[in-house]
Amino acid sequence: MFGKIFSKKASTQAVKSLGETLSTNEIEPFIKDTLSHYISENFPEGILAVCQQFTISQHKTITVNLVMPFICQGELDLVAQTLSENLACTVSIKVELAIKPVRQFSLGKAQEGSGQGYLPQGKVANIIAIASGKGGVGKSTTTVNLAYALMSEGAKVGILDADVYGPSIPTMLGLKNEKPSSSDGKLMTPLNANGLSAMSIGFLVDEADATVWRGPMASTAFNQLLNETDWPELDYLLIDMPPGTGDIQLTLAQKVPVAAAVIVTTPQDIALIDAVKAIAMFDKVKVPVLGIVENMSYHLCENCGHQSHIFGEAGGEYMAHDHETKLLGQLPLDIAIRQDADLGESDIIENSAGEIAKHYRKIARNISAQLFLQCDIASPLTAKVVTKA
Template sequence: MATNEEALAALNAVMGPDGRTPLPQSGALSGLSIHDDKIYLSLSVSPDQAKASEPMRLAAEQALKALPGVTAAFVALTAERPPQPKPSQPLTSHGDAPAQGPGLDHVKQIVAIASGKGGVGKSTTAANLAVALAALGQKVGLLDADVFGPSLPMLFGVSGKPNLASDGHLLEPFVKYGVKLISIGFLVPDDAAVVWRGPLVMTAIRQLLRDVAWGDLDVLVVDMPPGTGDVQLTMAQNASLAGAVIVSTPQDMALIDARRAIAMFNQVKTPVLGLFENMSYFLCPHCGGRTEIFAHGGAKAEAEKHNVRFLGAAPLDLKIRETSDAGAPVVASAPDSAQARPYFELARAVQDELNKGKRRAPVFSAV
């Protein structure tokens, strides 16, 4: 494992914001930590230096990655910002979508799978949607953007650390069931808690987006964490989202948070492709009887209320849970089953909505 002294010595070769002073003596370092074979660095500059300091951040990242035994380096760049506007102020377009970065150059459309709260089956939905899209002939990638609770490694039964691509800079995603996969879970031990502040989280998300050799993809599915916080805003600001799918369960408690998720995507001008109702009903494994445990139809009514498409409903079913825990999503392990059918219907609906738009979302910020 690299030491703090070795990291600082490597950073001496990187010039600070003024272009002359070595980074460790420049006053821009605001945090350095090392965990196993990964290094986390925070840099802080003044607002007028922020745009010009991106090469410095990249140089620091490369210097740390070059240290023996270091498998990943996360360098966050922050700048003190002027007072933020009141929420009531309008959103204004800042023009075209952001630069995608080398890893996303050949990704046609990016779709976020989101929810207002946790525990609604969003990750299971994202995994089965990705596999279903691949089965329908699409070139698909799946990014697990839930930094604090990554579930993609378990859902696909994949472990280990990704290799570097042939260019020596980008990460090579794993591939299973025809889907290219990347997750922070491949870079952090299973029993390690990710205790990061916002800047490191945002940097990690940007790197997982841009520093992966995704290659030619028709759709990149992004499994978002629950809520409407840093990761959602980072994704909206750093990737040209073609749309978002909101996942909810039928009960009012979940639907309240689904409304917040819709409002958040509306605020950042990302099209909401529709609502998908998970755990919509229970199918008895013995008699096949149907019981609506959490009520039924709440997501459909909410979709109609917000004038967005209802994308279908999946049951609360033992087979879906078992296949997910076994690393074989039901769409891959039992594609002809009644449990897989809702996910294929979801995939076709998402394709239909994407074909209607055929565009990337612009980046919006408050002024």
């Protein structure tokens, strides 16, 4: 089984040790060697290449403690399972997160008069924009479920509904008709949804009222929602962007230290055309695009398990290849996802080990890992400058 998770350059010592009884002194080197040579999309140089701290405790069971810069518990649980099978004893891997900003905040009170927004220094580590070229691709539903998925993997997460014209986040979080409070009369306290910190214009405006604003007014409202909310300490703040490439998107890119963007699309050609425009916009404003989430990729028949590609097949994969980005994951067209969104519930909260939750948690891990690998200077993929005397 280890042959499936080792890279081609896996050490012969590790492979030779399979099936053999190891002494207590040999177990730790074996596990370290295994983690060093485990290769995947999120660990291109092995697990220990990004691990910030590594310890092992051995009693009746073996516990591996890792301090990691991105969420990865779900993937490492599978590694622990394989280690358990090969060592013939229970091995668990416990991950402690040490998520840091990949883009340093240069915003502060000194810029208040410059028209630039600001966030409390050190409170929000990374801002990720979830965008789409057009509406109707399930972007808001995906944003909410990814936020819950990040939380289920141990991260501290907030969500900001930037769609001031059609806010849907309050309904999807089960917070319809809720209003934010304020402890100091200056900053709004975000609402709590199962541990998720949330803010939306939908909390401030009656859902029956039409939001008739011109572009600058909408941008100002977005800035206020972001900067006048008393956000707690967050590893990730997901911003549910309105569809398109208009004023709010430009405001976000120009005035907010966005770490990266994720594009949501369906495999349908018309959705892909508009998604390409979203990628182009983020490229122009120097915001890295981590990759593509293909929503409604297929419908899985409840009776026979057959996959029907209703909106086309592999469109997101081709798009990611053509624009040199990554396909972060594919989500099925599932009635349970729609029902949960309408009811303000989430299968990730109710059944974190279910099939739907597994899809979202895997994509959440990919987003978190790719943010570090692509954007953080500490990434093992970052080019190193070597000078010779």
